[in-house]
Amino acid sequence: MNAIYRLQAEVLNKEELIPGVFRIKLFSEEISRAAKPGQFVHVACGKGRDFILRRPFSIHRRLSGNAFEILFQVVGRGTEALSEVRLHDFVDVLGPLGNSFEIPPDLSSALLVAGGVGIAPLIFLADELNSRKVRFYAIQGATTQQRLFCYMDLKRLGRQIFATTEDGTAGHCGRATDLIHEVIKKSAPERIYSCGPEGMLKVVADVAAAFGIDCQVSVERRMACGLGACLSCVCQTRDGYRLACKDGPVFRAEELSWKA
Ligand SMILES: Cc1cc2nc3c(=O)[nH]c(=O)nc-3n(C[C@H](O)[C@H](O)[C@H](O)COP(=O)(O)OP(=O)(O)OC[C@H]3O[C@@H](n4cnc5c(N)ncnc54)[C@H](O)[C@@H]3O)c2cc1C
Numbered sequence: 001m002n003a004i005y006r007l008q009a010e011v012l013n014k015e016e017l018i019p020g021v022f023r024i025k026l027f028s029e030e031i032s033r034a035a036k037p038g039q040f041v042h043v044a045c046g047k048g049r050d051f052i053l054r055r056p057f058s059i060h061r062r063l064s065g066n067a068f069e070i071l072f073q074v075v076g077r078g079t080e081a082l083s084e085v086r087l088h089d090f091v092d093v094l095g096p097l098g099n100s101f102e103i104p105p106d107l108s109s110a111l112l113v114a115g116g117v118g119i120a121p122l123i124f125l126a127d128e129l130n131s132r133k134v135r136f137y138a139i140q141g142a143t144t145q146q147r148l149f150c151y152m153d154l155k156r157l158g159r160q161i162f163a164t165t166e167d168g169t170a171g172h173c174g175r176a177t178d179l180i181h182e183v184i185k186k187s188a189p190e191r192i193y194s195c196g197p198e199g200m201l202k203v204v205a206d207v208a209a210a211f212g213i214d215c216q217v218s219v220e221r222r223m224a225c226g227l228g229a230c231l232s233c234v235c236q237t238r239d240g241y242r243l244a245c246k247d248g249p250v251f252r253a254e255e256l257s258w259k260a
């Protein structure tokens with residue numbers, strides 16, 4: 001079993017990418033060294049015992065200087081409190097947790113499909129694919145241009161990146177899944193990796209199955225312990241229930257039982 005650390009990580013940087021979406025850089029030699037793409041950290045938001053339950057966030061990037069980043073959207077009280085941290089504050093972090101995206105040693109091509117803030121773990125993965133010289137294409141979907149977070153990072157790392165926006169302000173007007181058939185035909189990926197809203201993941205899973213391509217998806221569930229003890233994060237799979245925090249958050253698309 002991989003090491004899990006609980007520590008106070010210093011905030012080294014904080015950016016507000018657009019109102020309500022933040023990227024925070026945290027210092028931790030242990031977590032940044034141990035982290036693999038797809039894993040997450042469980043963060044105590046607020047001060048002291050403001051929140052009993054931690055909140056899970058994907059490891060967005062591993063940075064030089066023993067640091068890593070999370071990228072998150074404010075959706076409720078926990079993320080609101082986390083957005084209020086200041087430079088040099090210390091944040092109570094548990095991690096790295098969960099499994100990771102599987103990258104076979106002989107993988108030569110891949111397709112990444114990201115929806116909304118689902119881009120967060122895929123940037124860490126894109127970095128890793130790039131360093132292993134895996135040629136990858138990506139489709140990044142968002143509601144509007146401003147929300148195509150890290151698009152330039154993807155462009156720097158990948159072979160060709162396709163953007164979609166629901167309001168047509170950048171790239172194709174529509175959803176990420178509108179382009180998936182066309183991009184698969186063009187890029188012939190050996191593997192697809194995806195993270196985003198569950199409806200999008202289901203379409204990605206269906207298309208991957210139709211083309212016979214291995215596909216891994218990262219799913220989100222509400223999580224209490226993050227360690228496999230409380231059963232709050234169950235996912236239904238074809239072989240019964242599995243835990244998103246311990247058996248996931250990355251699953252092979254075909255093993256999940258998708259809601260219709
Ligand atoms: C493995 C994992 C990785 C994640 N990575 C990221 C990330 O990189 N960036 C990011 O912005 N968010 C991420 N999330 C979602 C994030 O954990 C939730 O948005 C956060 O916990 C909400 O806390 P809150 O107190 O602000 O919201 P709450 O007040 O608890 O809830 C507000 C709304 O958010 C929904 N919500 C709450 N918790 C979750 C959850 N765990 N999954 C999905 N929806 C939830 C609620 O149903 C509700 O609609 C991740 C979730 C998981 C399980």
Ligand code: FES
Binds near residue numbers: 229
């Ligand atoms: S969050 Fe407790 S078992 Fe998964």
